[in-house]
Amino acid sequence: MSAMQSFSIFSKAIANNRLSQYIIMKGTHFTVIAFTLLAFAYSLASAFDLSALQDFCVAIKDIKNGGLNKPGNTSNLVGSNVTTVNVDQIPGLNTLGISLARVDYAPYGLNPPHTHPRGTEILVVIKGTLYVGFVTSNPDNRLFTKILNPGDVFVFPIGLIHFQFNIGKTEAVAFAGLSSQNAGVITIANAVFGSNPPINPDVLTKAFQLDKNVVQYLQPRF
Amino acid sequence: MSAMQSFSIFSKAIANNRLSQYIIMKGTHFTVIAFTLLAFAYSLASAFDLSALQDFCVAIKDIKNGGLNKPGNTSNLVGSNVTTVNVDQIPGLNTLGISLARVDYAPYGLNPPHTHPRGTEILVVIKGTLYVGFVTSNPDNRLFTKILNPGDVFVFPIGLIHFQFNIGKTEAVAFAGLSSQNAGVITIANAVFGSNPPINPDVLTKAFQLDKNVVQYLQPRF
Amino acid sequence: MSAMQSFSIFSKAIANNRLSQYIIMKGTHFTVIAFTLLAFAYSLASAFDLSALQDFCVAIKDIKNGGLNKPGNTSNLVGSNVTTVNVDQIPGLNTLGISLARVDYAPYGLNPPHTHPRGTEILVVIKGTLYVGFVTSNPDNRLFTKILNPGDVFVFPIGLIHFQFNIGKTEAVAFAGLSSQNAGVITIANAVFGSNPPINPDVLTKAFQLDKNVVQYLQPRF
Amino acid sequence: MSAMQSFSIFSKAIANNRLSQYIIMKGTHFTVIAFTLLAFAYSLASAFDLSALQDFCVAIKDIKNGGLNKPGNTSNLVGSNVTTVNVDQIPGLNTLGISLARVDYAPYGLNPPHTHPRGTEILVVIKGTLYVGFVTSNPDNRLFTKILNPGDVFVFPIGLIHFQFNIGKTEAVAFAGLSSQNAGVITIANAVFGSNPPINPDVLTKAFQLDKNVVQYLQPRF
Amino acid sequence: MSAMQSFSIFSKAIANNRLSQYIIMKGTHFTVIAFTLLAFAYSLASAFDLSALQDFCVAIKDIKNGGLNKPGNTSNLVGSNVTTVNVDQIPGLNTLGISLARVDYAPYGLNPPHTHPRGTEILVVIKGTLYVGFVTSNPDNRLFTKILNPGDVFVFPIGLIHFQFNIGKTEAVAFAGLSSQNAGVITIANAVFGSNPPINPDVLTKAFQLDKNVVQYLQPRF
């Protein structure tokens, strides 16, 4: 089968949403081609044509059942837990630019300062009371904070450092929508003091104006 | 905080220094100019530079309090209610590409077939049991459905016709994230039979293969 | 050959537009890699770099000949026919964000209410007289209509329900440009009443306030 | 009226598509505000939220009547004429990413080598016979050509130099869709030899390896 | 002058790049409208039409002279200085998605850990020897480092925490291109410990596992 033939077969398969069945019908090697052309099909959308090229890719039926009704395990140093439902759990989210998360907080639990390099977060509190905030970029480094009760909504703009702190005596629960199928998370303390391998302590000592011993004490802890 | 004050916070990130001086030179009714330049600033992001040009626009603190903890009023013909938190409620969502909604369903309540022309929806069930589905585009018009229980998550791809039906004897509640600050809603029955002014009945009779009397009976009802 | 080697070979092939020949030179298995890297190349454009990464992909020469000079067959229930020239007919359209269609209308023929989930349509009438319209989204569901004669141009915004109706005694012909290489079509009646499998009649009865018998009479007809 | 107040009023006006009436209701000065916030609304779409923020902007009804049924005047040096219907003729095209053109060719008329910096062109021949072509970028500068008859379709990828030449004894007519509401045109000869003020002849002499007299003879002619 | 009239006048002004002169020709009030419609024009590009709508906005001639040939002042705590040429210095960069920076480093000077929320950085060393690195997101927090000599090039992907450290006895100089007209800078230490107002010390103590006294000692220093 020539390149053009295989392309046209698959482009049709893609065009009429029968690709996933097609994949199932064929063996591993064809799978490769199938994914290839799926990728091809999506990549077509990437340059000047920003709309998706089909209704969705891979089997949308393949969704997660349950998961977000159970509290996450918050018995850790910061006392919080994030359960994410993104494209890894729902391949059908591919190209659709959104994901969802449930955040659980132990009493006085903290979702520590972090950024989402690829998404804005909109959070709604279901239970408990949260002190939340984010910091703007240089030169202002302005801190915006608010205390949220059940039903309150807050927005954390893309790329900005933000946190949520449970200031109540009871567990807290929130749901968050993120404007990417895989928004990413950079926990500041872990990236700065817990990178693998560690950042040269001279860099951190100078940057954070910390005693070198403090830096060397912190690095193994993250 | 006055309009000028809140504006000047953002004018720092606006491209042209002379523009901001221009604002300072002028007085009160400068809201107009302020918005003009805010628009200018954002519009700069629109062509080849897709990243926002500042951390966010308009006062992000200005968020909605409460709202999503109270059930919406479902005493209507379809027995469902959608409470949306989008850019109209949170100006801070401007440019950030996400919004949130709470959907309440009376027993056997229906969120009728509709499309979001500007966003994909990811829905999580908090309470009750929903029969949900969406239909793919021509030529397949394939129907994908699922029964969702609390904690289940489902995705409705952008532009596709979809619905949620409460098949339980009790109220149901769901939260949904949408991949746009204003995803829009086109309720099929209302757009087709309830447009203002009405669509020529000959068009609907031919399109839906309905008796003209049925069309003329339906049109006043939407 | 290592991954890096195969990548660099193909990235060059891609970079200098010799990929299609390259594909032809190689057998099926290389085709796989070729498409893979082609997809890879395009996908590179997809994140922050929205410009295409090469002049075009696959053989642009491979265009459709003829087709749009012959009337389409309008002997069907609605009396219209759409002949599309999109990326399935012209692989060279890949990533270029545009396609073309010819629409033929029998006397009193209708292009029934539909949406293009991935494109705006600009239509020019070549022959005949068309009554055209579209409906805006909730809450207004405003209907905009116009009667078009040869040379008249009209725009149907992305995602909105629209139609064209030939109100003349003679055939009508129009050409349409669409702002996507594959804009998609959702014919409302077919998606709602003709989905496969059918939507639960209780949903449609409630949504369209139709007698259940009418729904059950309609469903087999689409 | 404070900034926030005026914003919310207009954001509602925008959100429910009543803005154009609003403009009509108000005088020039409010027009300013209206446009300001309209711009604001659109600019909101520009960063991370690429979907439009409403169904369309400005009065979509305000479309061009006629125009594309009349031949353009081809009595000029190259013997061709382009009649464009873009956002200048149809404000309703705003943000919708597409435009249309009619091209008329006298016998042996030429639409000379040019680029569209902001759009791909898809052309369909209605009448006559055209020799068309485009050239790829460095290092290949590959020329792709084809002879097109009525009903034939061809694609000119964004940014590439292309031309159409009427090789028949009769007038020719084509319609073209462009993937931008304002694709732009750079006619190579006019930009290089006819710029205002002229490019330093030493630059053109060296670049085109032409005798300086030839350059100085050409410059006044464009 | 009605809204439509003013729009068409200005859209022409915009379309043929005479807007800046036009603004100069007109008085204050027109300036308002001019900017309004400029914003309008750009905002048009923001939804589905991602190409710019004109060649550039505001006077492109208005560029910075000099600046990048003089060393920046590095006599500060970290011993480095960044001179940026972005849209604030060159309004002509508006919408064009790129900016430039010169970085000077004293001997052992550090450009401390920071992120660019809106751009990727490509850096070339002109003089001296730099130890550079960046850290990937959770869960790996992988550190990638390299020692760069004159002529070496390195890439810092958008949103990731990165730094450059002059490990030589002499000044170092680098130039950097950024993939945004205003990439933004979040210096981690300043955002976390130097925000205004300060973040609640309990949050930082828990997040960084620091003694509260250390946090309270650090906060006033940034």
Add this chain to the structure above:
Amino acid sequence: MSAMQSFSIFSKAIANNRLSQYIIMKGTHFTVIAFTLLAFAYSLASAFDLSALQDFCVAIKDIKNGGLNKPGNTSNLVGSNVTTVNVDQIPGLNTLGISLARVDYAPYGLNPPHTHPRGTEILVVIKGTLYVGFVTSNPDNRLFTKILNPGDVFVFPIGLIHFQFNIGKTEAVAFAGLSSQNAGVITIANAVFGSNPPINPDVLTKAFQLDKNVVQYLQPRF
């Protein structure tokens, strides 16, 4: 291994940045799949989710060493040389939308009129004196020029014809950032007179109003 299995394995590999190692661990054939799914992953970003889906793709460490510290060879007809560092030299630039170039100019050397179909250029002069310019699109074809000395910065907007001419007695050097990982170059003289195969001389004679002998003399020279 089924399609779904291979997908999930690789999507994880992609999600946690272990893909490059994965590639190294596996042989050529897996490489194919790896690239396939890498492409898949990126292509996912292409439709509605414009943020990258991971921190970067392929091994970012794999950067170019040196290169930009050595002058390029300017002994050619125009007396200039461009050394580009783009995605072909640094695979880690994939999807990141930026590249870098060094331009060397012999005394009176010319970087002849050209366009970058996929990027805006920001240029900084390191050494020498350059006369630079660009021409706007129809109908104005306005020429903007400036004489640049070391440290001066200039911008060439995407798609516009531009040039740099060394007007000094000594070599000149400049660095340029481009807003694409592969901006492309169309040298006007080479595309128009040097295409392969040549453009029909009748087209060029008519377009450039040149004597046919001049055209036929020029064509072999490019």
